[in-house]
Amino acid sequence: xxxxxxxxxxxxxxxxxxxxxxxxxxxxxxxxxxxxxxxxxxxxxxxxxxxxxxxxxxxxxxxxxxxxxxxxxxxxxxxxxxxxxxxxxxxxxxxxxxxxxxxxxxxxxxxxxxxxxxxxxxxxxxxxxxxxxxxxxxxxxxxxxxxxxxxxxxxxxxxxxxxxxxxxxxxxxxxxxxxxxxxxxxxxxxxxxxxxxxxxxxxxxxxxxxxxxxxxxxxxxxxxxx
Amino acid sequence: xxxxxxxxxxxxxxxxxxxxxxxxxxxxxxxxxxxxxxxxxxxxxxxxxxxxxxxxxxxxxxxxxxxxxxxxxxxxxxxxxxxxxxxxxxxxxxxxxxxxxxxxxxxxxxxxxxxxxxxxxxxxxxxxxxxxxxxxxxxxxxxxxxxxxxxxxxxxxxxxxxxxxxxxxxxxxxxxxxxxxxxxxxxxxxxxxxxxxxxxxxxxxx
Numbered sequence: 472x473x474x475x476x477x478x479x480x481x482x483x484x485x486x487x488x489x490x491x492x493x494x495x496x497x498x499x500x501x502x503x504x505x506x507x508x509x510x511x512x513x514x515x516x517x518x519x520x521x522x523x524x525x526x527x528x529x530x531x532x533x534x535x536x537x538x539x540x541x542x543x544x545x546x547x548x549x550x551x552x553x554x555x556x557x558x559x560x561x562x563x564x565x566x567x568x569x570x571x572x573x574x575x576x577x578x579x580x581x582x583x584x585x586x587x588x589x590x591x592x593x594x595x596x597x598x599x600x601x602x603x604x605x606x607x608x609x610x611x612x613x614x615x616x617x618x619x620x621x622x623x624x625x626x627x628x629x630x631x632x633x634x635x636x637x638x639x640x641x642x643x644x645x646x647x648x649x650x651x652x653x654x655x656x657x658x659x660x661x662x663x664x665x666x667x668x669x670x671x672x673x674x675x676x677x678x679x680x681x682x683x684x685x686x687x688x689x690x691x692x693x694x695x696x697x
Numbered sequence: 698x699x700x701x702x703x704x705x706x707x708x709x710x711x712x713x714x715x716x717x718x719x720x721x722x723x724x725x726x727x728x729x730x731x732x733x734x735x736x737x738x739x740x741x742x743x744x745x746x747x748x749x750x751x752x753x754x755x756x757x758x759x760x761x762x763x764x765x766x767x768x769x770x771x772x773x774x775x776x777x778x779x780x781x782x783x784x785x786x787x788x789x790x791x792x793x794x795x796x797x798x799x800x801x802x803x804x805x806x807x808x809x810x811x812x813x814x815x816x817x818x819x820x821x822x823x824x825x826x827x828x829x830x831x832x833x834x835x836x837x838x839x840x841x842x843x844x845x846x847x848x849x850x851x852x853x854x855x856x857x858x859x860x861x862x863x864x865x866x867x868x869x870x871x872x873x874x875x876x877x878x879x880x881x882x883x884x885x886x887x888x889x890x891x892x893x894x895x896x897x898x899x900x901x902x903x
Contacts, residue, residue, distance in 0.1 A: 494767055494770050497767060497770055505777050505780070508781055509784050509785070512784070515788075519792035519793070520788070524795075622874035
Protein backbone atom coordinates (compact mmCIF):
# COMPACT_ATOMS: atom_id res chain seq x y z
CA UNK A 472 0.00 0.00 0.00
CA UNK A 473 2.69 2.50 0.97
CA UNK A 474 4.23 4.58 -1.74
CA UNK A 475 7.25 6.28 -0.29
CA UNK A 476 8.80 9.28 -1.86
CA UNK A 477 12.11 10.73 -0.93
CA UNK A 478 11.97 14.42 -0.39
CA UNK A 479 15.40 15.94 -0.22
CA UNK A 480 19.06 15.65 -0.81
CA UNK A 481 21.06 15.79 2.42
CA UNK A 482 22.65 19.13 3.07
CA UNK A 483 25.26 19.67 5.70
CA UNK A 484 24.44 22.88 7.48
CA UNK A 485 20.92 23.05 8.85
CA UNK A 486 21.46 25.79 11.40
CA UNK A 487 22.20 28.73 9.10
CA UNK A 488 19.49 30.64 7.28
CA UNK A 489 18.81 28.47 4.20
CA UNK A 490 19.23 30.05 0.81
CA UNK A 491 16.25 30.76 -1.42
CA UNK A 492 17.58 28.18 -3.86
CA UNK A 493 17.44 25.56 -1.16
CA UNK A 494 13.86 26.42 -0.24
CA UNK A 495 12.79 26.22 -3.86
CA UNK A 496 14.72 22.99 -4.36
CA UNK A 497 13.06 21.39 -1.31
CA UNK A 498 9.58 22.12 -2.55
CA UNK A 499 10.49 21.35 -6.14
CA UNK A 500 11.87 17.94 -5.25
CA UNK A 501 8.91 17.22 -2.97
CA UNK A 502 6.52 18.17 -5.76
CA UNK A 503 8.43 16.08 -8.28
CA UNK A 504 8.26 12.90 -6.19
CA UNK A 505 4.66 13.60 -5.27
CA UNK A 506 3.86 13.83 -8.98
CA UNK A 507 5.64 10.56 -9.69
CA UNK A 508 3.69 8.73 -6.99
CA UNK A 509 0.36 10.21 -8.06
CA UNK A 510 0.76 9.45 -11.75
CA UNK A 511 1.85 5.91 -10.87
CA UNK A 512 -1.16 5.30 -8.64
CA UNK A 513 -3.47 6.95 -11.17
CA UNK A 514 -2.30 4.71 -14.01
CA UNK A 515 -2.48 1.68 -11.73
CA UNK A 516 -6.06 2.32 -10.55
CA UNK A 517 -7.54 3.77 -13.77
CA UNK A 518 -8.49 0.44 -15.41
CA UNK A 519 -10.15 -0.72 -12.18
CA UNK A 520 -12.10 2.52 -11.79
CA UNK A 521 -13.27 2.35 -15.40
CA UNK A 522 -14.27 -1.29 -14.99
CA UNK A 523 -16.29 -0.38 -11.88
CA UNK A 524 -18.13 2.36 -13.76
CA UNK A 525 -18.84 0.15 -16.75
CA UNK A 526 -20.09 -2.58 -14.44
CA UNK A 527 -22.45 -0.19 -12.63
CA UNK A 528 -23.89 1.03 -15.94
CA UNK A 529 -24.28 -2.52 -17.21
CA UNK A 530 -26.08 -3.65 -14.05
CA UNK A 531 -28.47 -0.70 -14.24
CA UNK A 532 -29.27 -1.37 -17.92
CA UNK A 533 -30.13 -5.02 -17.29
CA UNK A 534 -32.29 -4.01 -14.31
CA UNK A 535 -34.44 -1.51 -16.19
CA UNK A 536 -34.75 -3.69 -19.29
CA UNK A 537 -35.89 -7.04 -17.90
CA UNK A 538 -34.86 -9.91 -20.14
CA UNK A 539 -32.03 -8.08 -21.85
CA UNK A 540 -28.71 -9.89 -22.17
CA UNK A 541 -26.69 -7.51 -24.34
CA UNK A 542 -26.67 -3.82 -25.08
CA UNK A 543 -25.34 -1.23 -27.47
CA UNK A 544 -24.57 2.40 -26.61
CA UNK A 545 -26.18 4.98 -28.89
CA UNK A 546 -25.87 8.74 -29.28
CA UNK A 547 -27.99 11.38 -30.98
CA UNK A 548 -26.98 12.03 -34.59
CA UNK A 549 -28.91 14.06 -37.15
CA UNK A 550 -32.19 13.57 -35.29
CA UNK A 551 -31.69 9.81 -35.21
CA UNK A 552 -29.47 7.43 -33.25
CA UNK A 553 -26.03 6.17 -34.12
CA UNK A 554 -23.70 3.75 -32.34
CA UNK A 555 -21.59 5.64 -29.81
CA UNK A 556 -18.34 4.32 -31.32
CA UNK A 557 -19.08 6.13 -34.59
CA UNK A 558 -19.48 9.47 -32.86
CA UNK A 559 -16.17 10.24 -31.18
CA UNK A 560 -15.99 12.55 -28.17
CA UNK A 561 -16.37 16.26 -28.89
CA UNK A 562 -13.46 18.63 -29.16
CA UNK A 563 -13.61 19.47 -25.48
CA UNK A 564 -13.20 15.76 -24.73
CA UNK A 565 -16.71 15.60 -23.31
CA UNK A 566 -18.72 12.54 -24.21
CA UNK A 567 -22.12 13.16 -25.79
CA UNK A 568 -25.05 11.79 -23.74
CA UNK A 569 -25.72 8.13 -24.39
CA UNK A 570 -28.67 5.79 -24.26
CA UNK A 571 -28.49 2.03 -24.48
CA UNK A 572 -30.45 -0.35 -26.70
CA UNK A 573 -30.96 -3.67 -24.89
CA UNK A 574 -31.32 -6.98 -26.69
CA UNK A 575 -32.50 -10.39 -25.47
CA UNK A 576 -30.80 -13.73 -26.08
CA UNK A 577 -32.24 -14.01 -29.59
CA UNK A 578 -30.91 -10.56 -30.46
CA UNK A 579 -34.38 -9.03 -30.43
CA UNK A 580 -34.73 -5.44 -29.22
CA UNK A 581 -36.12 -5.31 -25.66
CA UNK A 582 -36.11 -1.54 -25.28
CA UNK A 583 -33.93 1.43 -24.50
CA UNK A 584 -32.24 2.30 -21.22
CA UNK A 585 -32.21 6.08 -20.91
CA UNK A 586 -30.19 7.93 -18.23
CA UNK A 587 -31.71 11.20 -17.08
CA UNK A 588 -31.42 13.57 -14.14
CA UNK A 589 -33.46 16.23 -12.43
CA UNK A 590 -33.12 18.39 -9.30
CA UNK A 591 -34.84 16.75 -6.35
CA UNK A 592 -35.35 17.97 -2.79
CA UNK A 593 -31.66 18.01 -1.78
CA UNK A 594 -29.60 17.60 -4.90
CA UNK A 595 -29.75 16.30 -8.44
CA UNK A 596 -31.43 12.89 -8.67
CA UNK A 597 -29.75 10.78 -11.32
CA UNK A 598 -31.67 7.83 -12.69
CA UNK A 599 -31.98 5.46 -15.60
CA UNK A 600 -35.25 4.12 -17.02
CA UNK A 601 -36.21 1.44 -19.51
CA UNK A 602 -38.43 2.46 -22.43
CA UNK A 603 -40.30 0.03 -24.66
CA UNK A 604 -41.03 1.73 -28.00
CA UNK A 605 -43.64 -0.82 -29.12
CA UNK A 606 -45.81 -0.42 -26.03
CA UNK A 607 -44.86 3.26 -25.69
CA UNK A 608 -44.28 2.56 -22.03
CA UNK A 609 -41.65 2.79 -19.34
CA UNK A 610 -40.82 -0.71 -18.13
CA UNK A 611 -38.29 -0.09 -15.36
CA UNK A 612 -36.63 2.65 -13.34
CA UNK A 613 -33.57 2.75 -11.09
CA UNK A 614 -32.12 5.63 -9.10
CA UNK A 615 -28.37 5.84 -9.68
CA UNK A 616 -27.55 8.89 -7.62
CA UNK A 617 -29.56 10.59 -4.92
CA UNK A 618 -29.06 12.52 -1.70
CA UNK A 619 -32.75 12.65 -0.84
CA UNK A 620 -33.68 12.77 2.84
CA UNK A 621 -33.15 9.39 4.51
CA UNK A 622 -36.46 7.93 5.65
CA UNK A 623 -38.56 10.26 3.49
CA UNK A 624 -37.26 11.21 0.04
CA UNK A 625 -35.12 8.12 -0.28
CA UNK A 626 -38.31 6.08 -0.51
CA UNK A 627 -38.08 6.75 -4.24
CA UNK A 628 -35.40 4.05 -4.09
CA UNK A 629 -36.78 1.77 -1.38
CA UNK A 630 -40.58 2.00 -1.52
CA UNK A 631 -41.92 -1.12 -3.27
CA UNK A 632 -45.33 0.41 -4.03
CA UNK A 633 -43.68 3.41 -5.69
CA UNK A 634 -41.43 1.18 -7.76
CA UNK A 635 -44.49 -0.75 -8.88
CA UNK A 636 -45.46 2.41 -10.84
CA UNK A 637 -42.69 1.77 -13.32
CA UNK A 638 -43.48 -1.82 -14.21
CA UNK A 639 -45.54 -0.54 -17.12
CA UNK A 640 -46.12 3.19 -17.28
CA UNK A 641 -47.61 4.70 -20.43
CA UNK A 642 -45.86 7.84 -21.64
CA UNK A 643 -48.82 9.17 -23.66
CA UNK A 644 -50.08 11.81 -23.50
CA UNK A 645 -47.74 12.73 -20.64
CA UNK A 646 -46.50 11.21 -17.39
CA UNK A 647 -48.21 12.84 -14.44
CA UNK A 648 -48.11 12.30 -10.69
CA UNK A 649 -51.23 11.75 -8.59
CA UNK A 650 -51.79 11.24 -4.87
CA UNK A 651 -51.42 7.77 -3.40
CA UNK A 652 -54.42 5.57 -4.17
CA UNK A 653 -55.74 7.78 -6.97
CA UNK A 654 -54.10 6.13 -9.95
CA UNK A 655 -56.65 5.58 -12.69
CA UNK A 656 -54.91 5.91 -16.03
CA UNK A 657 -51.80 4.01 -17.18
CA UNK A 658 -49.84 7.25 -17.50
CA UNK A 659 -50.19 8.17 -13.81
CA UNK A 660 -47.59 7.74 -11.08
CA UNK A 661 -48.73 7.44 -7.46
CA UNK A 662 -46.57 9.82 -5.44
CA UNK A 663 -45.17 8.80 -2.03
CA UNK A 664 -46.86 10.45 0.93
CA UNK A 665 -44.21 12.55 2.68
CA UNK A 666 -41.95 12.56 -0.36
CA UNK A 667 -44.04 14.55 -2.83
CA UNK A 668 -41.15 16.69 -4.05
CA UNK A 669 -38.91 13.69 -4.67
CA UNK A 670 -41.74 11.79 -6.39
CA UNK A 671 -42.50 14.74 -8.65
CA UNK A 672 -38.81 15.09 -9.46
CA UNK A 673 -38.79 11.46 -10.61
CA UNK A 674 -41.81 12.13 -12.82
CA UNK A 675 -40.11 15.19 -14.33
CA UNK A 676 -36.93 13.16 -14.82
CA UNK A 677 -38.87 10.55 -16.79
CA UNK A 678 -40.87 13.08 -18.78
CA UNK A 679 -37.74 15.03 -19.77
CA UNK A 680 -35.90 11.88 -20.76
CA UNK A 681 -38.82 10.74 -22.90
CA UNK A 682 -39.20 14.13 -24.57
CA UNK A 683 -35.52 14.30 -25.37
CA UNK A 684 -35.07 10.83 -26.79
CA UNK A 685 -38.42 9.56 -28.05
CA UNK A 686 -38.36 11.17 -31.54
CA UNK A 687 -34.90 9.77 -32.23
CA UNK A 688 -35.93 6.35 -30.92
CA UNK A 689 -38.99 6.29 -33.18
CA UNK A 690 -36.82 7.06 -36.17
CA UNK A 691 -34.26 4.44 -35.16
CA UNK A 692 -36.89 1.71 -34.70
CA UNK A 693 -38.50 2.56 -38.04
CA UNK A 694 -35.13 2.40 -39.78
CA UNK A 695 -34.34 -0.96 -38.16
CA UNK A 696 -37.59 -2.47 -39.42
CA UNK A 697 -36.95 -1.59 -43.02
CA UNK B 698 15.00 13.44 24.10
CA UNK B 699 16.32 11.11 21.45
CA UNK B 700 18.41 9.09 23.82
CA UNK B 701 15.90 6.68 25.23
CA UNK B 702 12.91 6.23 22.97
CA UNK B 703 12.06 3.15 24.96
CA UNK B 704 9.13 0.90 24.45
CA UNK B 705 7.49 2.62 27.40
CA UNK B 706 7.76 5.99 25.78
CA UNK B 707 6.28 4.65 22.53
CA UNK B 708 3.43 3.02 24.39
CA UNK B 709 2.79 6.28 26.18
CA UNK B 710 2.66 8.23 22.90
CA UNK B 711 0.30 5.63 21.46
CA UNK B 712 -2.06 5.58 24.42
CA UNK B 713 -2.40 9.35 24.79
CA UNK B 714 -4.06 9.59 21.35
CA UNK B 715 -6.47 6.88 22.22
CA UNK B 716 -7.75 8.44 25.42
CA UNK B 717 -6.09 11.35 27.24
CA UNK B 718 -5.56 13.50 24.14
CA UNK B 719 -8.21 11.93 21.91
CA UNK B 720 -8.32 14.15 18.80
CA UNK B 721 -12.13 14.26 18.68
CA UNK B 722 -13.38 13.91 22.26
CA UNK B 723 -10.66 15.93 24.00
CA UNK B 724 -8.98 18.15 21.40
CA UNK B 725 -12.23 18.55 19.36
CA UNK B 726 -10.32 18.55 16.05
CA UNK B 727 -11.39 17.27 12.66
CA UNK B 728 -15.05 18.12 13.17
CA UNK B 729 -15.91 18.20 9.47
CA UNK B 730 -15.66 14.44 8.79
CA UNK B 731 -16.74 13.71 12.36
CA UNK B 732 -20.12 15.28 11.75
CA UNK B 733 -20.54 14.75 8.03
CA UNK B 734 -19.91 11.09 7.31
CA UNK B 735 -20.79 9.34 10.58
CA UNK B 736 -24.38 8.48 9.60
CA UNK B 737 -23.55 4.77 9.49
CA UNK B 738 -20.96 2.64 11.28
CA UNK B 739 -19.44 1.41 8.04
CA UNK B 740 -18.94 4.94 6.66
CA UNK B 741 -17.39 6.02 9.97
CA UNK B 742 -15.00 3.09 9.95
CA UNK B 743 -14.01 3.72 6.32
CA UNK B 744 -13.38 7.40 7.02
CA UNK B 745 -11.41 6.55 10.17
CA UNK B 746 -9.21 4.07 8.31
CA UNK B 747 -8.64 6.38 5.33
CA UNK B 748 -7.59 9.18 7.70
CA UNK B 749 -5.37 6.75 9.63
CA UNK B 750 -3.57 5.69 6.45
CA UNK B 751 -2.83 9.30 5.57
CA UNK B 752 -1.80 10.23 9.11
CA UNK B 753 0.54 7.28 9.67
CA UNK B 754 2.40 7.57 6.38
CA UNK B 755 2.57 11.37 6.48
CA UNK B 756 4.00 11.23 10.02
CA UNK B 757 6.59 8.66 8.99
CA UNK B 758 7.77 10.76 6.05
CA UNK B 759 7.73 14.05 7.92
CA UNK B 760 9.71 12.48 10.75
CA UNK B 761 12.18 10.87 8.36
CA UNK B 762 12.89 14.14 6.57
CA UNK B 763 12.45 16.45 9.56
CA UNK B 764 16.10 17.55 9.52
CA UNK B 765 16.08 18.22 5.78
CA UNK B 766 12.96 20.35 5.48
CA UNK B 767 13.79 23.99 6.15
CA UNK B 768 11.38 25.41 8.68
CA UNK B 769 10.44 28.31 6.40
CA UNK B 770 8.72 25.96 3.97
CA UNK B 771 7.72 23.20 6.39
CA UNK B 772 3.95 23.78 6.20
CA UNK B 773 4.03 23.65 2.40
CA UNK B 774 6.15 20.51 2.48
CA UNK B 775 3.78 18.86 5.00
CA UNK B 776 0.78 19.72 2.82
CA UNK B 777 2.47 18.25 -0.27
CA UNK B 778 3.13 15.01 1.62
CA UNK B 779 -0.38 14.86 3.09
CA UNK B 780 -2.10 15.75 -0.20
CA UNK B 781 -0.14 13.03 -1.98
CA UNK B 782 -1.34 10.34 0.41
CA UNK B 783 -4.92 11.66 0.33
CA UNK B 784 -4.98 11.43 -3.46
CA UNK B 785 -3.55 7.91 -3.26
CA UNK B 786 -6.36 6.92 -0.85
CA UNK B 787 -8.93 8.57 -3.11
CA UNK B 788 -7.82 6.57 -6.15
CA UNK B 789 -7.46 3.32 -4.22
CA UNK B 790 -10.93 3.58 -2.69
CA UNK B 791 -12.49 4.40 -6.07
CA UNK B 792 -10.80 1.33 -7.52
CA UNK B 793 -11.29 -1.15 -4.68
CA UNK B 794 -14.43 -0.01 -2.84
CA UNK B 795 -16.51 2.09 -5.26
CA UNK B 796 -19.62 1.97 -3.06
CA UNK B 797 -17.84 3.42 -0.03
CA UNK B 798 -16.05 5.94 -2.23
CA UNK B 799 -19.43 7.14 -3.52
CA UNK B 800 -20.89 7.48 -0.03
CA UNK B 801 -17.93 9.39 1.39
CA UNK B 802 -17.79 11.59 -1.71
CA UNK B 803 -15.91 14.86 -1.33
CA UNK B 804 -14.97 14.09 2.26
CA UNK B 805 -12.10 11.85 1.16
CA UNK B 806 -10.45 14.76 -0.63
CA UNK B 807 -11.14 16.93 2.42
CA UNK B 808 -8.85 14.74 4.56
CA UNK B 809 -6.12 17.08 3.26
CA UNK B 810 -7.43 19.86 5.47
CA UNK B 811 -8.17 17.69 8.50
CA UNK B 812 -6.34 19.59 11.21
CA UNK B 813 -5.68 16.39 13.17
CA UNK B 814 -3.18 15.43 10.48
CA UNK B 815 -1.40 18.73 9.92
CA UNK B 816 -1.53 19.31 13.67
CA UNK B 817 0.38 16.10 14.44
CA UNK B 818 3.06 16.93 11.84
CA UNK B 819 3.64 20.38 13.29
CA UNK B 820 3.34 19.40 16.94
CA UNK B 821 5.01 16.01 16.95
CA UNK B 822 6.42 14.28 13.85
CA UNK B 823 8.61 17.19 12.81
CA UNK B 824 10.31 17.12 16.21
CA UNK B 825 10.59 13.41 17.01
CA UNK B 826 12.30 10.30 15.61
CA UNK B 827 10.39 7.92 13.36
CA UNK B 828 9.56 5.32 16.00
CA UNK B 829 7.89 7.81 18.29
CA UNK B 830 6.20 9.60 15.37
CA UNK B 831 4.79 6.26 14.29
CA UNK B 832 3.51 5.49 17.80
CA UNK B 833 1.96 8.94 18.05
CA UNK B 834 0.32 8.66 14.60
CA UNK B 835 -1.03 5.17 15.30
CA UNK B 836 -2.45 6.33 18.64
CA UNK B 837 -4.09 9.41 17.16
CA UNK B 838 -5.43 7.33 14.27
CA UNK B 839 -6.88 4.74 16.61
CA UNK B 840 -8.39 7.49 18.75
CA UNK B 841 -9.90 9.23 15.73
CA UNK B 842 -11.29 6.00 14.28
CA UNK B 843 -12.67 4.99 17.69
CA UNK B 844 -14.39 8.37 18.04
CA UNK B 845 -15.93 8.26 14.56
CA UNK B 846 -17.05 4.70 15.05
CA UNK B 847 -18.72 5.53 18.39
CA UNK B 848 -20.67 8.38 16.82
CA UNK B 849 -21.48 6.33 13.72
CA UNK B 850 -22.68 3.37 15.77
CA UNK B 851 -24.95 5.52 17.94
CA UNK B 852 -26.42 7.27 14.90
CA UNK B 853 -26.96 4.09 12.94
CA UNK B 854 -28.49 2.17 15.85
CA UNK B 855 -30.95 4.97 16.68
CA UNK B 856 -31.49 6.32 13.18
CA UNK B 857 -31.75 3.11 11.18
CA UNK B 858 -32.22 0.44 13.84
CA UNK B 859 -29.19 -1.45 12.59
CA UNK B 860 -25.43 -1.76 13.08
CA UNK B 861 -23.12 -2.43 10.13
CA UNK B 862 -26.35 -2.94 8.13
CA UNK B 863 -27.46 -5.77 10.43
CA UNK B 864 -30.99 -5.03 11.74
CA UNK B 865 -31.02 -5.01 15.55
CA UNK B 866 -34.66 -4.52 16.40
CA UNK B 867 -37.90 -6.05 15.22
CA UNK B 868 -40.23 -4.34 12.79
CA UNK B 869 -41.87 -2.54 15.74
CA UNK B 870 -38.91 -0.14 16.01
CA UNK B 871 -39.57 3.28 14.57
CA UNK B 872 -36.18 4.74 13.49
CA UNK B 873 -35.25 8.20 14.80
CA UNK B 874 -34.66 9.60 11.35
CA UNK B 875 -33.18 12.80 12.79
CA UNK B 876 -30.14 10.84 13.97
CA UNK B 877 -28.97 10.08 10.43
CA UNK B 878 -29.69 13.63 9.29
CA UNK B 879 -27.08 16.36 9.95
CA UNK B 880 -28.55 17.42 13.34
CA UNK B 881 -28.07 13.84 14.57
CA UNK B 882 -24.32 14.27 14.20
CA UNK B 883 -24.40 17.24 16.57
CA UNK B 884 -26.63 15.41 19.05
CA UNK B 885 -24.42 12.32 19.16
CA UNK B 886 -21.20 14.33 19.36
CA UNK B 887 -22.66 16.65 21.98
CA UNK B 888 -23.67 13.81 24.29
CA UNK B 889 -20.35 12.04 23.87
CA UNK B 890 -18.43 15.25 24.66
CA UNK B 891 -20.63 15.71 27.72
CA UNK B 892 -19.80 12.20 28.83
CA UNK B 893 -16.05 12.65 28.30
CA UNK B 894 -16.01 15.96 30.14
CA UNK B 895 -17.91 14.42 33.03
CA UNK B 896 -15.40 11.55 33.15
CA UNK B 897 -12.44 13.92 33.19
CA UNK B 898 -13.92 16.16 35.82
CA UNK B 899 -14.66 13.20 38.03
CA UNK B 900 -11.12 11.93 37.62
CA UNK B 901 -9.69 15.36 38.41
CA UNK B 902 -11.64 15.47 41.65
CA UNK B 903 -10.67 11.99 42.67
